[in-house]
Amino acid sequence: MHHLTLAEISRALAAKEFSAVELNQALLARIKQLDTQLNSFITVTEELALEQARAADARRAAGENGALLGTPIGHKDLFCTEGVLTSCASKILEGFKAPYDATVVEKLAAAGTVTLGKLNMDEFAMGSANESSHYGAVKNPWDLTRVPGGSSGGSAAAVAARLLPAATGTDTGGSIRQPAAFTNLTGIKPTYGRVSRWGMIAYASSLDQGGPLARTAEDCALLLGGMAGFDAKDSTCVDQPVDDYLAALNQPLAGLRIGLPREYFGAGLDARIADKVMAVVEELKKLGATVKDISLPNMQHAIPAYYVIAPAEASSNLSRFDGVRFGYRCENPQNLEDLYKRTRAEGFGAEVKRRIMVGTYALSAGYYDAYYLKAQKIRRLIKNDFVAAFGEVDLILGPTTPNPAWKLGEKNNDPVAQYLEDIYTITANLAGIPGLSMPAGFVDGLPVGVQLLAPYFQEGRLLNVAHQYQQVTDWHKQAPAGF
Numbered sequence: 001m002h003h004l005t006l007a008e009i010s011r012a013l014a015a016k017e018f019s020a021v022e023l024n025q026a027l028l029a030r031i032k033q034l035d036t037q038l039n040s041f042i043t044v045t046e047e048l049a050l051e052q053a054r055a056a057d058a059r060r061a062a063g064e065n066g067a068l069l070g071t072p073i074g075h076k077d078l079f080c081t082e083g084v085l086t087s088c089a090s091k092i093l094e095g096f097k098a099p100y101d102a103t104v105v106e107k108l109a110a111a112g113t114v115t116l117g118k119l120n121m122d123e124f125a126m127g128s129a130n131e132s133s134h135y136g137a138v139k140n141p142w143d144l145t146r147v148p149g150g151s152s153g154g155s156a157a158a159v160a161a162r163l164l165p166a167a168t169g170t171d172t173g174g175s176i177r178q179p180a181a182f183t184n185l186t187g188i189k190p191t192y193g194r195v196s197r198w199g200m201i202a203y204a205s206s207l208d209q210g211g212p213l214a215r216t217a218e219d220c221a222l223l224l225g226g227m228a229g230f231d232a233k234d235s236t237c238v239d240q241p242v243d244d245y246l247a248a249l250n251q252p253l254a255g256l257r258i259g260l261p262r263e264y265f266g267a268g269l270d271a272r273i274a275d276k277v278m279a280v281v282e283e284l285k286k287l288g289a290t291v292k293d294i295s296l297p298n299m300q301h302a303i304p305a306y307y308v309i310a311p312a313e314a315s316s317n318l319s320r321f322d323g324v325r326f327g328y329r330c331e332n333p334q335n336l337e338d339l340y341k342r343t344r345a346e347g348f349g350a351e352v353k354r355r356i357m358v359g360t361y362a363l364s365a366g367y368y369d370a371y372y373l374k375a376q377k378i379r380r381l382i383k384n385d386f387v388a389a390f391g392e393v394d395l396i397l398g399p400t401t402p403n404p405a406w407k408l409g410e411k412n413n414d415p416v417a418q419y420l421e422d423i424y425t426i427t428a429n430l431a432g433i434p435g436l437s438m439p440a441g442f443v444d445g446l447p448v449g450v451q452l453l454a455p456y457f458q459e460g461r462l463l464n465v466a467h468q469y470q471q472v473t474d475w476h477k478q479a480p481a482g483f
């Protein structure tokens with residue numbers, strides 16, 4: 001059963017080929033047996049899962065037939081789940097059981113999904129390797145000596161290893177798309193405001209967006225349909241109807257205008273990845289697409305701008321973790337200041353501290369104009385580049401990452417080397433547009449992802465193109481050996 005996609009599971013449950021209880025028990029057994037190799041789960045919610053599976057079977061017996069009813073998923077451990085540890089993979093949230101469900105969790109539970117657990121991640125979603133977790137690094141099922149990408153590395157590893165058919169993730173600068181690329185999955189970061197951030201622990205609020213990771217575009221369409229929608233509890237959530245993503249999948253691609261930004265194919269890109277990207281372009285041409293060279297001239301400024309804006313917002317968001325209200329508190333504080341200082345010094349890991357310091361510095365009087373304000377101006381230029389490009393083309397295509405998954409530990413001592421790996425993904429967050437990564441082949445046995453970008457609220461278009469590509473290729477069907 002573990003090789004079935006979410007859509008196949010949905011159909012099998014509807015046809016009563018097996019029950020939700022049988023399916024979820026089988027996956028729980030598989031998680032117990034195999035996750036010791038990957039470390040993709042922080043918490044396995046066995047009791048909750050069986051309770052939800054029994055309820056789903058009862059709802060089906062009573063005549064309900066929702067597409068997600070009884071389907072197994074996992075949540076990245078920054079989505080609040082009532083009564084269950086929600087850790088952000090940080091020591092500072094040690095023992096924190098959320099008092100309520102995030103909107104995404106609530107919506108998916110109402111649709112009948114079964115939560116098998118909470119998935120490992122980079123601490124507070126800061127990283128591209130899933131090595132900064134307080135709960136230990138996650139391993140890539142394609143090569144256990146390599147990183148799965150980050151920050152949604154646990155979600156990616158679990159889905160790639162067939163421990164789960166799909167999972168939620170979040171993407172602030174690539175955290176869904178980059179791990180999807182490193183583990184041969186399809187993952188979509190929706191338009192900013194498409195999915196509610198309520199109950200999703202904030203890293204950089206103007207960039208964070210939740211979305212699905214799965215093995216196929218069809219599965220992403222199914223899960224995103226359950227996640228997206230207006231939520232009055234998130235003031236940045238957009239009140240616009242959600243498209244029928246499943247219905248959009250089968251549109252023909254004839255006449256689709258694809259733009260290839262020349263800045264995406266410059267220095268730093270592994271030539272073997274460039275070849276894979278061009279092979280995807282050829283395949284899409286056969287399906288009727290036309291291709292045009294375009295330019296996104298401000299892309300070179302994206303990394304410095306992102307690594308000012310994201311830490312600035314993080315330094316503000318993370319000030320709430322002070323040992324008073326949530327999670328970890330240092331032993332025997334001498335006074336209030338000592339409580340704050342030692343709790344935060346002991347509770348946050350090195351990368352989180354680095355970003356709090358960078359962000360605080362960038363926002364401080366005298367430096368604000370030079371760094372934060374300048375970064376915001378660059379952000380606008382990057383957005384304008386996309387708006388101009390989408391005047392000429394329907395979709396932008398390029399690599400998701402410049403390199404395939406690197407070795408565990410390889411970029412640990414060089415944060416900037418790791419930041420540079422985000423070059424192709426962070427622009428979509430700065431502009432707020434949707435982006436999708438899909439499997440496009442292998443280099444030395446390691447998965448390669450291709451990224452598709454679309455205008456605001458055209459998630460359906462991205463899923464449509466990826467689905468059509470997946471009808472004529474089978475990269476996405478390849479499973480890692482041993483899983």
Ligand SMILES: NC(=O)C[C@H](N)C(=O)O
Pocket residue numbers: 125126127128150151170171172173174175176310422
């Ligand atoms: N959170 C993300 O989207 C990952 C990005 N590499 C960051 O560390 O900010």
